[in-house]
Amino acid sequence: MERYLYPFYSKVLASPIKTIIIALVFLIALFTGLPNLSISNDFRVYLSKDNPQLQAFEQFERDYVKSDSATFVVTAKEGDVFTRAGLTLIEELTEASQQVAYAYRISSLTNYVYSTSSNDEIESRYLVEQASSLSDQQIAAVREIAFAEKRLIKNFMTADGKLALVFIILNLPKDEADPxxxxxxxxxxxxxxxxxxxxxxxxxxxxxxALNATLARAVASDLTTLVPLSYIIVFTGLFLFLRSMVGTIAIFILITSCLLATFGFFGWVAPLLTPIAGFAPSVLLSIMVADSVHILVTYYHQLHDNKDQKTAMLESLKINFMPVFITSITTIIGFLSLNFSTSPPYRDLGNMVAFGVFIALLFSVTLLPALMMVLPVGKAADKPHRHFMSDFAEVIIRYKKRFLIVMSLLTIGLVYFIPNNKLSDNWSTYFDDSFEIMQLVKRIDGYLSGINVLEYSFQSNTERGIFDPKFMQQLEAFEAWFETQNKVVKVTSITHLMKDLNQLMHNDNSDFHQVPESAELAAQYLLFYEFGLPAGVDLTNQITMDKSATRFSVSISEAGSDELLALDAKAQQWLQENAPAIKLSPATGLGVVFAHIAQRNIVSLLQGTLLALVGISLILIVVLKSVKFGMISLVPNLIPAAMAYGLWGMTFGYVDIALSIVACSTLGIVVDDTVHFLHKYILARRAGNSAEDALRSAFKRVGIALLTTTTALAGGFLILAISHMNSSATIGILMAVTLIFALVVDFLLLPPLLLYFDKGKLKRYSLFNSLVR
Known part of the structure; x- marks a missing residue:
C-alpha cells in the first residue's frame, strides 16, 4: 500500500493548487444539480408504494372519500355559534370554500341536509339558508334541530354548540408540486x-x-436556522480545541464543499427529497468533522515537534489514512443499513449520509491537505492538552479495577431499563406547539372529535347485503361496544341514518328509531332519501356505489400506534365472536398505516443493525489482524447505544419510527472513536511497549482528537433539540447521548479491558504497518 499512497500524498502536497482546482471542478459538476432539488410535503412519502396497509387505505379512498382535507374551525368567544352572526359566518365560509383549489365536497352545519316526513314522503333541505335574514325564532328552531341531530354533534359541531366545522374534501393532483x-x-x-x-x-x-404545509414549513425552518447554528457551534468548538483559525477555516471550506457536493449529487440522481432530508445537513456537518480533526490534530502535533509544514502533513496522512478510511467505511455501512427501513425517507437519509461520508473521506485526504499547504501556517496550543491526556491516562491505569467495576455496573443499570421503551408512534406529536395547527389539534381533540380515526369498510356475509337487519343490528351493537372503549370520542356508521329514516317513514314516531325490519324496506328508504337530496349531495362517502359495503368510522383521541393496533385487535376479536353477519375487515386510515409501519420499522432496522454490526466486526478483525482485539472492540461499539436506549427508557419510555434509526445511524460513528484509539494502542504495543505504555501513547496521540470530535458531533446533534419538528429534536438528543456514552466507554471502560485482557507481548508486524508504513 505504501508504494501507492506515499507517491499520491506527495503529489497532493507538491501541487496543492492543482489539487484544489480538480476538487473545485468536481464540486461544480455536482453542485449544479442543486436547483433540481425539491421537497415533498405529503405524509404518504413515509410509506412504500408496495405497503399493504397503504394499498388498503388507497382502496378505501377509492370506495368512499379522499382523505385529503382542509377545514375551517369556528369557535364562539362568548356563547355559542347559534346566533345570526355565527350562522352567517359559517354559511359564508361554506360558500367561500368553493374557491379553494381542488375542493369537490364541502360540508358544514349550515349545508347539513335535514330531513322531515309528510304523508310517507321524505323532504330534505339544508339546515340553514340565508342566515343573515333569519329571525330570532328561526334561529332558535335551527338551534333546537341541530342539538337533536346526533349525526351533527361531534361531526360538524361540539355538544355545547361553541365550536363548528366547515369540512372540505379535496382531490389533490399527484403531478403538481406542493398542492x-x-x-x-x-x-x-x-x-x-x-x-x-x-x-x-x-x-x-x-x-x-395544513399538516402537510406545516411539515414543509418546519423543514424550511430547520434548514434556515439549525444548519447555521450547527455551523457556529461546531466551528466554535473546533477553534477552541485546535486553537488555530487557519485549521478551522480549512475545515469550514471542506465541510461546506462536502455538503454542496452531496446535495448537488442527489439533485441529479434523486431530486425529490423527503422531509427527513432536512435532518441530513446537521448529521453530515457533525460527521464530516471527525476525519479532518484527526488529520489536523496529528498535523499540529508534528508541527510542535519542529517538523516543516509538508513533512508534518505527510506524516499525518500516513498515520491517519487507514483509521480514517476504516471509520468512514464503518460509518457508511451503518447508514446504509437504514435501507432495511420500511419507510422510504429513512432509506433516503441513510443513502444521502453514506454518500456524504464518502465525499468527506475523499476531500479529507485531498482537498484538506492541499488547503493547509496554501493557507498560512497556523500554530495550535497543543502541549497543555497533551499533558492533560497524559495525566488522565495515569489515573485510568492506577484505578483500572475501580473504573471497570463502576462502568460495568453503570452499563448493567442502564441496559436494565431498555424494556421500558414502549414501541409507539403518534403523528400528532411530530411538531411542537409553536405551530397553530398543533394548538388547534390539541384544542379540538376529544372536544369536537378525535385526532385518530379507525376506518372500516364492512361487507355482509349474507346474500341480502348491507341492508340485512341482522347485519345492521350487529353493526349497531359493534358501535355500542366501541363507544365503551377508552379514548373513543365518537362512532359513525350507516345505522344512524337508517334509524332516522325508519322513524321519518313512520310519521317521525320515536318508537321506530331502529333499523328497518327488512332489507327491502331499508333499501327503499335509502333510495327515497337519495332522490330527495339537494343537487351535488350523495351518500358515496358512506356506502359504495354498488351498495356492497358500508363505511364505519371510529374517532379516537390522542393515542400511540401501539394503542391503535391493540384497539383494532380487540375489535376484530369482538366481531369474530359477536357479529357473524359482518365480514371481518381490518382497520385502515393514515394513523393505522403509520402504526403498522412503526412496528415493522423497528424489526427491520434491528435486522439491519445486526447485519451492519457483523460486517463492521469482520472488518475490524481483519484490519486489526486480531480476533482478540476485534472481540474487545465489540464492547465499546455495542454498549453506547444500549446505554442510550436504557437512559431513554428511564426518562421518556418510548421509541417511535424516528428514534428507531438511532442505533443504525450511530453504529458507524461510535466505531470511529474505537478504531482510532485501538489503532494508536496497537501501534504502540507492536512497537514493543507494555500495555500501560501503549495506553499512555494512545491517550497522548488521539485523546484530544476524540474529545474534540465527540464535542463537535454531540454539539451539532444537540442543536437539533430546538427544532420545531419533534422527530428531529429527539433524534438529535438521542444521537448526542449515544456519542457521549461512546466517548465515556472508550475512555473509562475500553482501557481497563485492554489492561486485563491484553497481556504479554505482541508481534512487531501489523496489518496497519504494512498498509500505511
Missing part, C-alpha cells in the same frame, strides 16, 4: 379576511393539507 401548500395559503387568506370581519369568533384552519 397542500397552495391550498393552505388560500385557506389562510380566507381565514384572515373573515377574522377581521368577525372578531367575536376565533377562526382557525386545519385538515391534512
Amino acid at each position: 397542500s401548500l397552495k391550498v393552505t395559503e388560500q385557506m389562510e387568506t380566507i381565514r384572515d379576511k373573515f377574522r377581521k370581519r368577525y372578531p367575536q369568533f376565533q377562526i382557525d384552519n386545519g385538515g391534512s393539507t
